[in-house]
Amino acid sequence: MINTEIDNLYKEIILDHYKNPRNYGRPTRFTTEANGTNPSCGDEVTVYLTISQGMITDVNFECSGCAISMASASIMSENVKFKRLEDALALSASAQCFLTTSDNLDYESIKKATDILALAGVRNFPMRIKCATLVWHALDQSIFNISGC
Numbered sequence: 001m002i003n004t005e006i007d008n009l010y011k012e013i014i015l016d017h018y019k020n021p022r023n024y025g026r027p028t029r030f031t032t033e034a035n036g037t038n039p040s041c042g043d044e045v046t047v048y049l050t051i052s053q054g055m056i057t058d059v060n061f062e063c064s065g066c067a068i069s070m071a072s073a074s075i076m077s078e079n080v081k082f083k084r085l086e087d088a089l090a091l092s093a094s095a096q097c098f099l100t101t102s103d104n105l106d107y108e109s110i111k112k113a114t115d116i117l118a119l120a121g122v123r124n125f126p127m128r129i130k131c132a133t134l135v136w137h138a139l140d141q142s143i144f145n146i147s148g149c
Helices: 002-019 067-080 085-100 108-112 114-124 126-147
Strands: 032-038 043-052 055-064
Touching: 002 067, 002 114, 032 126, 043 067, 043 126, 055 067, 055 085, 055 126, 067 085, 067 114, 067 126, 085 114, 085 126, 114 126
Parallel strands: none
Antiparallel strands: 032 043, 043 055
């Protein structure tokens, strides 16, 4: 019964982020951007970061895709705003690892970002994993573009 309640909560979180995406849209000013495409399903995402003194002060995105890619982008945008670049990259790595493994790994950063946990169900559907991780790859690329890596 508890698992069903948790599954329902996670579905509600995903639907909320899909229907009411946070930080959606192209900003008028930004420091860096990166695009991502999932050719297997047609999802496309662009991440825009505003960076000041090594910190993400604003994050926006545009997304054309399924509910999972939109929800993941919205969740990412809420969780990396006001993080230092290295912390955002660490969270991205943890999120990608969490989404691509069936193990219940103990990531402190994921536990603090509970909405990311809502995406755990994609691990049961290998074709959906790319939908969930697409925006995190674009986030990484956006940071690498500015840092010169």
